[in-house]
Amino acid sequence: MPQEPQTAGAGALLAILRDGRARTRAELVQLTGLARSTVSQRLDALMQDGWVVPTEDAIASGGRPAVAFVFNESVRVVLAADLGATHARLAVLDLGMSVLAEKAVELHVDKGPRETLDRVVVEFEELLGGLGRDLAQVCGVGVGLPGPVDHSTGRPANPPIMPGWDAFPVPEWLGERLGAPVLVDNDVNIMALGEHWTVGGNTDHLIFIKIGTGIGCGIISGRRLHRGAQGAAGDVGHIQVVSASEEVCRCGNVGCLEAVASGASMAAALRAEGVEAEGSRDVVTLLRAGDTRAARLIRQAGREVGGVMAAIVNFFNPSTIVIGGDIAEAGEHVLAGVREAIYSRSLPLATQHLTIRASRLGDRAGVIGAAAMVVEHVLAPDTIDQSVQTPPVDPAALGG
Ligand SMILES: [Zn+2]
Structure with a gap:
């Protein structure tokens, strides 16, 4: 039968x-x-x-x-949090992925999980209150963290910049206070989900590369996030590049991409020339002010990232590469270098229909992606x- x-x-x-x-x-x-x-x-x-x-x-x-x-779409709401090292973006969205309310707050993850997440709960309650909604209408919570996350448990796994967070039960802790299922992933993965959501069904294979303080990428393969066996997929920042053969990376190795092309490394290079620059945002600010040293570094960083991406294009054959993170704000200055390296070093068949562009969502990519992750789970x-x-x-x- x-x-x-x-x-x-x-x-x-x-x-x-x-x-x-x-x-x-x-x-x-x-x-x-x-x-x-x-x-x-x-x-x-x-x-x-x-x-x-x-x-x-x-x-x-x-x-x-x-x-x-x-x-x-408005029967329930989703809460989304994108936590960075020192700042967080929080949002309430409906099930059609419209942002109903959002705010950016200063929040230092090095204060530890309890203090940080307590604040997240308070901010969520305030956002909901402003909308005349309450926790009973929340169907799920999505969180992005600035470090490796074991996706099956939602717990951070030895995050380098998050003291006290290792193996902390983020989903259980937040779930108890917010009364809804909580999904957690690393920030680059949720940004990749956010960018993929904007292109929807038209793109099966997408790479999102974040160039900020560090460098990492999120991989959408066959419309699904590819996390790899241990959730470590996409850690391109520590791939070796020839031009960095003398540079020591924060991971302890020599010659990593991050050591020559990240916002942190560019800021360090500018400081070595006597220019005041603390981090990736300062590098972009200098570029916008017409500083030729910053422009040269950003173009070169684009070429270095492009060189690594050229290998990835040959290997993975994505249809879209999206550049995000603070350095993506440099727009064509960084994109030109990325394109130059990819088109000169990837196989023609792989680049024939390849789109290389800056993030459309900018600062919002993380919360949009965190919400998309929850909506796909809740409405599955x-x-x-x-x-x-x-x-x-x-x-x-x-x-x-
Ligand atoms: Zn490294």
């Missing part, structure tokens, strides 16, 4: 409606191959939890108007099927 198709649950119906188009029962019957009575049961279950609402305007079909149903058909109450399918209705 044929089984009810896997795509038959309430979650699968919701997945169809998530594109924002209203559909009638008849259209949903046609799209799913389910019996009309089964579609009605699923819709009732989804409406009971508010995931789906009937639209105001009925759609005319065959002379008689029929009720249509649409995904209710399996998760929805478990959360809504649907009566067992009447065998007589199958195939009807």
